Amino acid sequence: MMDVRAFSVNGREVWIGVLYGERIDGITYSLDGREFLMERLALLAEFLRRRGVEVGLEMRDSPYLELVRDVLLGRIENRAALGALSFNGLTPFERKVYEVLTKKVTRGEVVSYGALARTLGTSPRAVGGAMKRNPYPILVPCHRVVAGDGIGNYTPKVEYKMFLLEIEGVKKWTG
Structure with a gap:
Protein backbone atom coordinates (compact mmCIF):
# COMPACT_ATOMS: atom_id res chain seq x y z
CA MET A 1 0.00 0.00 0.00
CA MET A 2 1.01 3.61 -0.30
CA ASP A 3 0.13 6.93 1.19
CA VAL A 4 1.14 10.43 0.10
CA ARG A 5 0.53 13.87 1.49
CA ALA A 6 1.97 17.38 1.47
CA PHE A 7 3.10 19.15 4.63
CA SER A 8 4.35 22.68 5.16
CA VAL A 9 7.86 22.66 6.62
CA ASN A 10 9.77 25.90 7.15
CA GLY A 11 7.54 27.61 4.61
CA ARG A 12 8.09 24.94 1.94
CA GLU A 13 5.69 22.36 0.63
CA VAL A 14 7.17 18.93 1.31
CA TRP A 15 5.46 15.93 -0.28
CA ILE A 16 6.07 12.69 1.60
CA GLY A 17 5.25 9.23 0.30
CA VAL A 18 5.43 5.88 2.08
CA LEU A 19 5.19 2.33 0.78
CA TYR A 20 4.10 -0.03 3.51
CA GLY A 21 2.66 -3.36 4.54
CA GLU A 22 2.75 -4.24 8.22
CA LEU A 44 11.41 3.13 -5.02
CA ALA A 45 8.78 0.46 -5.67
CA GLU A 46 10.86 -0.92 -8.55
CA PHE A 47 13.99 -0.97 -6.34
CA LEU A 48 12.14 -2.82 -3.57
CA ARG A 49 10.60 -5.34 -5.97
CA ARG A 50 14.04 -6.13 -7.42
CA ARG A 51 15.02 -6.98 -3.85
CA GLY A 52 12.09 -9.34 -3.38
CA VAL A 53 9.77 -7.02 -1.46
CA GLU A 54 6.08 -7.27 -2.36
CA VAL A 55 4.95 -3.70 -2.94
CA GLY A 56 1.35 -2.74 -3.44
CA LEU A 57 0.51 0.66 -4.88
CA GLU A 58 -3.04 0.84 -3.60
CA MET A 59 -3.57 4.26 -2.01
CA ARG A 60 -4.57 3.97 1.64
CA ASP A 61 -4.25 6.26 4.65
CA SER A 62 -1.60 5.30 7.18
CA PRO A 63 -0.13 6.75 10.37
CA TYR A 64 3.32 6.62 8.81
CA LEU A 65 3.20 9.99 7.07
CA GLU A 66 2.77 11.75 10.39
CA LEU A 67 5.64 9.73 11.85
CA VAL A 68 7.96 10.83 9.02
CA ARG A 69 6.77 14.43 9.38
CA ASP A 70 7.30 14.37 13.15
CA VAL A 71 10.84 13.05 12.76
CA LEU A 72 11.48 15.69 10.09
CA LEU A 73 10.31 18.41 12.48
CA GLY A 74 12.30 17.02 15.43
CA ARG A 75 9.23 16.05 17.45
CA ILE A 76 10.38 12.41 17.50
CA GLU A 77 13.99 11.19 17.51
CA ASN A 78 15.05 9.09 14.55
CA ARG A 79 15.98 6.11 16.71
CA ALA A 80 12.44 6.01 18.14
CA ALA A 81 11.11 5.42 14.61
CA LEU A 82 13.30 2.38 13.83
CA GLY A 83 10.58 -0.01 15.00
CA ALA A 84 8.28 1.22 12.23
CA LEU A 85 10.71 0.06 9.51
CA SER A 86 10.35 -3.39 7.94
CA PHE A 87 13.99 -3.66 6.79
CA ASN A 88 12.63 -5.93 4.03
CA GLY A 89 14.96 -6.35 1.08
CA LEU A 90 18.05 -5.03 2.83
CA THR A 91 21.36 -6.81 3.14
CA PRO A 92 22.66 -7.45 6.67
CA PHE A 93 25.36 -4.85 5.98
CA GLU A 94 22.85 -2.18 4.93
CA ARG A 95 20.71 -2.82 7.99
CA LYS A 96 23.74 -2.53 10.27
CA VAL A 97 24.82 0.75 8.62
CA TYR A 98 21.32 2.23 8.90
CA GLU A 99 20.85 1.19 12.52
CA VAL A 100 24.26 2.48 13.62
CA LEU A 101 23.78 5.78 11.79
CA THR A 102 20.27 6.27 13.19
CA LYS A 103 21.29 5.49 16.76
CA LYS A 104 24.61 7.34 16.87
CA VAL A 105 24.20 10.49 14.74
CA THR A 106 21.48 12.66 16.19
CA ARG A 107 19.62 15.68 14.89
CA GLY A 108 21.91 18.67 14.27
CA GLU A 109 25.03 16.49 13.95
CA VAL A 110 26.86 15.20 10.90
CA VAL A 111 29.41 12.44 10.42
CA SER A 112 31.83 11.87 7.56
CA TYR A 113 31.66 8.78 5.37
CA GLY A 114 35.14 7.92 6.68
CA ALA A 115 34.25 8.27 10.37
CA LEU A 116 31.10 6.17 9.95
CA ALA A 117 33.12 3.60 8.01
CA ARG A 118 35.68 3.39 10.85
CA THR A 119 32.88 2.85 13.37
CA LEU A 120 31.55 0.01 11.21
CA GLY A 121 34.94 -1.45 10.27
CA THR A 122 34.40 -0.95 6.55
CA SER A 123 35.28 1.49 3.76
CA PRO A 124 33.87 4.95 3.08
CA ARG A 125 32.85 3.75 -0.39
CA ALA A 126 30.77 0.92 1.10
CA VAL A 127 29.07 3.40 3.44
CA GLY A 128 28.39 5.72 0.50
CA GLY A 129 26.81 2.87 -1.45
CA ALA A 130 24.55 2.03 1.47
CA MET A 131 23.54 5.69 1.80
CA LYS A 132 22.67 5.85 -1.90
CA ARG A 133 20.43 2.77 -1.55
CA ASN A 134 18.69 3.93 1.67
CA PRO A 135 14.96 3.27 1.21
CA TYR A 136 14.12 5.21 4.40
CA PRO A 137 15.36 8.80 3.97
CA ILE A 138 14.52 11.17 6.81
CA LEU A 139 13.97 8.29 9.29
CA VAL A 140 17.38 6.79 8.50
CA PRO A 141 19.25 10.11 8.29
CA CYS A 142 21.60 9.53 5.37
CA HIS A 143 21.56 13.31 4.86
CA ARG A 144 23.74 13.57 7.99
CA VAL A 145 26.61 11.73 6.30
CA VAL A 146 28.97 14.15 4.59
CA ALA A 147 32.20 13.96 2.62
CA GLY A 148 35.50 14.84 4.26
CA ASP A 149 35.87 17.81 1.91
CA GLY A 150 32.27 18.99 1.51
CA ILE A 151 28.63 18.15 1.75
CA GLY A 152 28.82 15.04 -0.44
CA ASN A 153 26.20 13.57 -2.74
CA TYR A 154 22.51 12.94 -2.15
CA THR A 155 19.71 11.28 -4.07
CA PRO A 156 17.70 12.78 -5.66
CA LYS A 157 19.35 16.24 -5.32
CA VAL A 158 22.02 17.82 -3.12
CA GLU A 159 19.56 20.69 -2.50
CA TYR A 160 17.34 18.21 -0.64
CA LYS A 161 20.23 17.29 1.65
CA MET A 162 20.88 20.96 2.32
CA PHE A 163 17.19 21.50 3.14
CA LEU A 164 17.18 18.66 5.69
CA LEU A 165 20.40 19.84 7.31
CA GLU A 166 19.06 23.40 7.48
CA ILE A 167 15.90 22.22 9.24
CA GLU A 168 18.11 20.43 11.75
CA GLY A 169 20.20 23.53 12.43
CA VAL A 170 23.39 22.48 10.64
CA LYS A 171 24.84 25.77 9.34
CA LYS A 172 28.10 24.77 7.63
CA TRP A 173 26.58 23.97 4.21
CA THR A 174 23.26 25.74 4.49
CA GLY A 175 24.08 29.31 5.53
Whole structure:
Protein backbone atom coordinates (compact mmCIF):
# COMPACT_ATOMS: atom_id res chain seq x y z
CA MET A 1 0.00 0.00 0.00
CA MET A 2 1.01 3.61 -0.30
CA ASP A 3 0.13 6.93 1.19
CA VAL A 4 1.14 10.43 0.10
CA ARG A 5 0.53 13.87 1.49
CA ALA A 6 1.97 17.38 1.47
CA PHE A 7 3.10 19.15 4.63
CA SER A 8 4.35 22.68 5.16
CA VAL A 9 7.86 22.66 6.62
CA ASN A 10 9.77 25.90 7.15
CA GLY A 11 7.54 27.61 4.61
CA ARG A 12 8.09 24.94 1.94
CA GLU A 13 5.69 22.36 0.63
CA VAL A 14 7.17 18.93 1.31
CA TRP A 15 5.46 15.93 -0.28
CA ILE A 16 6.07 12.69 1.60
CA GLY A 17 5.25 9.23 0.30
CA VAL A 18 5.43 5.88 2.08
CA LEU A 19 5.19 2.33 0.78
CA TYR A 20 4.10 -0.03 3.51
CA GLY A 21 2.66 -3.36 4.54
CA GLU A 22 2.75 -4.24 8.22
CA ARG A 23 5.61 -1.73 8.55
CA ILE A 24 7.26 0.86 6.34
CA ASP A 25 9.02 -0.68 3.34
CA GLY A 26 10.15 2.61 1.82
CA ILE A 27 9.93 6.39 2.05
CA THR A 28 10.54 9.17 -0.40
CA TYR A 29 9.86 12.86 -0.44
CA SER A 30 9.79 15.79 -2.82
CA LEU A 31 10.41 19.50 -2.60
CA ASP A 32 9.36 19.70 -6.26
CA GLY A 33 5.69 18.78 -6.10
CA ARG A 34 3.46 15.73 -6.19
CA GLU A 35 4.37 14.66 -9.71
CA PHE A 36 8.06 14.35 -8.81
CA LEU A 37 7.09 12.47 -5.64
CA MET A 38 5.08 9.97 -7.68
CA GLU A 39 8.06 9.44 -10.00
CA ARG A 40 10.29 8.81 -6.96
CA LEU A 41 7.72 6.39 -5.49
CA ALA A 42 7.65 4.41 -8.75
CA LEU A 43 11.46 4.13 -8.69
CA LEU A 44 11.41 3.13 -5.02
CA ALA A 45 8.78 0.46 -5.67
CA GLU A 46 10.86 -0.92 -8.55
CA PHE A 47 13.99 -0.97 -6.34
CA LEU A 48 12.14 -2.82 -3.57
CA ARG A 49 10.60 -5.34 -5.97
CA ARG A 50 14.04 -6.13 -7.42
CA ARG A 51 15.02 -6.98 -3.85
CA GLY A 52 12.09 -9.34 -3.38
CA VAL A 53 9.77 -7.02 -1.46
CA GLU A 54 6.08 -7.27 -2.36
CA VAL A 55 4.95 -3.70 -2.94
CA GLY A 56 1.35 -2.74 -3.44
CA LEU A 57 0.51 0.66 -4.88
CA GLU A 58 -3.04 0.84 -3.60
CA MET A 59 -3.57 4.26 -2.01
CA ARG A 60 -4.57 3.97 1.64
CA ASP A 61 -4.25 6.26 4.65
CA SER A 62 -1.60 5.30 7.18
CA PRO A 63 -0.13 6.75 10.37
CA TYR A 64 3.32 6.62 8.81
CA LEU A 65 3.20 9.99 7.07
CA GLU A 66 2.77 11.75 10.39
CA LEU A 67 5.64 9.73 11.85
CA VAL A 68 7.96 10.83 9.02
CA ARG A 69 6.77 14.43 9.38
CA ASP A 70 7.30 14.37 13.15
CA VAL A 71 10.84 13.05 12.76
CA LEU A 72 11.48 15.69 10.09
CA LEU A 73 10.31 18.41 12.48
CA GLY A 74 12.30 17.02 15.43
CA ARG A 75 9.23 16.05 17.45
CA ILE A 76 10.38 12.41 17.50
CA GLU A 77 13.99 11.19 17.51
CA ASN A 78 15.05 9.09 14.55
CA ARG A 79 15.98 6.11 16.71
CA ALA A 80 12.44 6.01 18.14
CA ALA A 81 11.11 5.42 14.61
CA LEU A 82 13.30 2.38 13.83
CA GLY A 83 10.58 -0.01 15.00
CA ALA A 84 8.28 1.22 12.23
CA LEU A 85 10.71 0.06 9.51
CA SER A 86 10.35 -3.39 7.94
CA PHE A 87 13.99 -3.66 6.79
CA ASN A 88 12.63 -5.93 4.03
CA GLY A 89 14.96 -6.35 1.08
CA LEU A 90 18.05 -5.03 2.83
CA THR A 91 21.36 -6.81 3.14
CA PRO A 92 22.66 -7.45 6.67
CA PHE A 93 25.36 -4.85 5.98
CA GLU A 94 22.85 -2.18 4.93
CA ARG A 95 20.71 -2.82 7.99
CA LYS A 96 23.74 -2.53 10.27
CA VAL A 97 24.82 0.75 8.62
CA TYR A 98 21.32 2.23 8.90
CA GLU A 99 20.85 1.19 12.52
CA VAL A 100 24.26 2.48 13.62
CA LEU A 101 23.78 5.78 11.79
CA THR A 102 20.27 6.27 13.19
CA LYS A 103 21.29 5.49 16.76
CA LYS A 104 24.61 7.34 16.87
CA VAL A 105 24.20 10.49 14.74
CA THR A 106 21.48 12.66 16.19
CA ARG A 107 19.62 15.68 14.89
CA GLY A 108 21.91 18.67 14.27
CA GLU A 109 25.03 16.49 13.95
CA VAL A 110 26.86 15.20 10.90
CA VAL A 111 29.41 12.44 10.42
CA SER A 112 31.83 11.87 7.56
CA TYR A 113 31.66 8.78 5.37
CA GLY A 114 35.14 7.92 6.68
CA ALA A 115 34.25 8.27 10.37
CA LEU A 116 31.10 6.17 9.95
CA ALA A 117 33.12 3.60 8.01
CA ARG A 118 35.68 3.39 10.85
CA THR A 119 32.88 2.85 13.37
CA LEU A 120 31.55 0.01 11.21
CA GLY A 121 34.94 -1.45 10.27
CA THR A 122 34.40 -0.95 6.55
CA SER A 123 35.28 1.49 3.76
CA PRO A 124 33.87 4.95 3.08
CA ARG A 125 32.85 3.75 -0.39
CA ALA A 126 30.77 0.92 1.10
CA VAL A 127 29.07 3.40 3.44
CA GLY A 128 28.39 5.72 0.50
CA GLY A 129 26.81 2.87 -1.45
CA ALA A 130 24.55 2.03 1.47
CA MET A 131 23.54 5.69 1.80
CA LYS A 132 22.67 5.85 -1.90
CA ARG A 133 20.43 2.77 -1.55
CA ASN A 134 18.69 3.93 1.67
CA PRO A 135 14.96 3.27 1.21
CA TYR A 136 14.12 5.21 4.40
CA PRO A 137 15.36 8.80 3.97
CA ILE A 138 14.52 11.17 6.81
CA LEU A 139 13.97 8.29 9.29
CA VAL A 140 17.38 6.79 8.50
CA PRO A 141 19.25 10.11 8.29
CA CYS A 142 21.60 9.53 5.37
CA HIS A 143 21.56 13.31 4.86
CA ARG A 144 23.74 13.57 7.99
CA VAL A 145 26.61 11.73 6.30
CA VAL A 146 28.97 14.15 4.59
CA ALA A 147 32.20 13.96 2.62
CA GLY A 148 35.50 14.84 4.26
CA ASP A 149 35.87 17.81 1.91
CA GLY A 150 32.27 18.99 1.51
CA ILE A 151 28.63 18.15 1.75
CA GLY A 152 28.82 15.04 -0.44
CA ASN A 153 26.20 13.57 -2.74
CA TYR A 154 22.51 12.94 -2.15
CA THR A 155 19.71 11.28 -4.07
CA PRO A 156 17.70 12.78 -5.66
CA LYS A 157 19.35 16.24 -5.32
CA VAL A 158 22.02 17.82 -3.12
CA GLU A 159 19.56 20.69 -2.50
CA TYR A 160 17.34 18.21 -0.64
CA LYS A 161 20.23 17.29 1.65
CA MET A 162 20.88 20.96 2.32
CA PHE A 163 17.19 21.50 3.14
CA LEU A 164 17.18 18.66 5.69
CA LEU A 165 20.40 19.84 7.31
CA GLU A 166 19.06 23.40 7.48
CA ILE A 167 15.90 22.22 9.24
CA GLU A 168 18.11 20.43 11.75
CA GLY A 169 20.20 23.53 12.43
CA VAL A 170 23.39 22.48 10.64
CA LYS A 171 24.84 25.77 9.34
CA LYS A 172 28.10 24.77 7.63
CA TRP A 173 26.58 23.97 4.21
CA THR A 174 23.26 25.74 4.49
CA GLY A 175 24.08 29.31 5.53
